[in-house]
Amino acid sequence: MNVGEALSHGRLLLAGISDTPGRDATLLLSFVLGKPSEFVHLHPEAPVSESLIAEYTSFLERRSAGEPIAYLRGFQEFMGHNFLVDRRVLIPRPETEHVVETALDLLCNMPSPTVGDICCGSGAIGLSLAKRLPGAATVLTDVSREAVDLARENAERLGLSQRVTFLVGDLVAPLIEMGFAGKFDVLATNPPYIPTDEMETLSTTVRDYEPRLALDGGESGLQVIRRVVKEAPPALKPGGFLVMEIGHGQGEACLEMMRETGGWSETRVLRDYAGRQRVVVGRKAGLREV
Ligand SMILES: C[S@@+](CC[C@H](N)C(=O)[O-])C[C@H]1O[C@@H](n2cnc3c(N)ncnc32)[C@H](O)[C@@H]1O
Structure with a gap:
């Protein structure tokens, strides 16, 4: 699977579940890839390894169940800084x-x-x-x-x-x-x-x-x-x-x-x-x- 296909798959899976399926899929895919979100839009042809697809899929499933993106990624940006966040x-x-x-x-x-x-x-x-x-x-x-x-x-x-x-x-x-x-x-x-x-x-x-x-x-x-x-x-x-x-x-x-x-x-x-x-x-x- 390449980046573009992974993104479309994520967007479709989250449609009707999240209010922002495209944004969520982009954030999760870029997080798994360890790249900035722009990468996902600029390089749809880039290949994604099977292990990264498996990781991405597991995040998509947890997001589908309602888990917030910030807990999945483990951080939230606020006033220009990344704060660690979890269920605490x-x-x-x-x-x-x-x-x-x-x-x-x-x-x-x-x-x-x-x-x-x-x-x-x-x-x-x-x-x-x-x-x-x-x-x-x-x-x-x-x-x-x-x-x-x-x-x-x-x-x-x-x-x-x-x-x-x-x-x-x-x-x-x-x-x-x-x-x-x-x-x-x-x-x-x-x-x-x-x-x-x-x-x-x-x-x-x-x-x-x-x-x-x-x-x-x-x-x-x-x-x-x-x-x-x-x-x-x-x-x-x-x-x-x-x-x-x-x-x-x-x-x-x-x-x-x-x-x-x-x-x-x-x-x-x-x-x-x-x-x-x-x-x-x-x-x-x-x-x-x-
Ligand atoms: C709305 S959150 C705000 C967290 C953080 N300041 C922010 O803006 O993201 C409210 C916080 O108040 C804490 N809290 C609730 N009741 C409290 C109390 N009686 N005394 C001190 N902290 C309390 C909760 O544990 C929680 O962390």
Whole structure:
């Protein structure tokens, strides 16, 4: 079989199963071949060995059963870096880059900020920030020890191990317990925010493969978000910022929570490129030290 035939075979097999059969087949074939995806389109006549076809076929079967491409390949690109991912962590989504970009805007004039990523998963947010902010001290936390283990591996691969601290625990609690109260310039987070009653409506690829703990945000999807709004202020410096990913339609509820909780100023909801509510920002009241 040559590359063109293998690609057509994959596309046909995944048609009706994946929304993007051509893209999926291209990514899997190029991964098996160890080549960039353009190779697959530019060299349809190139031969593919039997053993590689067998490997490709097994990936196509797993993809047909619903397994996400990122778990099959073992990595996901985010903010220009490849993050290791597997079933221990959520696959970082492109929308989450808005959280990173927003935090970077807020931190641009601070040479050595202290930055936290709570609910870190693979470490996509916190490690991307650490990479872009060489003077930053960064702390990543997650309640899942398995997720923190993988985030630590990602830090090593990105050459960040010396500058990043990892903690396991419930939301902000480990930060306070480890003496980081009042220390953060920015806390960035992408907490679980899917309403429990929508979990069953998710695609197989998400529902049956990604960790429920990373997705299920309880009633209305706001249970963890509500706790973050309440619990983040003690960890922030006066004038420090919370930058939190939210689901579309959750913006008003988040702003209302911040009003009710008190102690937040400059609260706002930012939209992603699709115009959907994506990030909520709030500033802890009080003057920042200079
Ligand atoms: C939506 S995922 C985000 C992962 C990563 N930050 C990203 O954006 O790709 C949410 C993460 O929150 C973690 N989590 C859920 N409940 C938590 C809690 N109470 N305290 C800390 N982490 C929690 C999950 O283990 C999961 O890794």
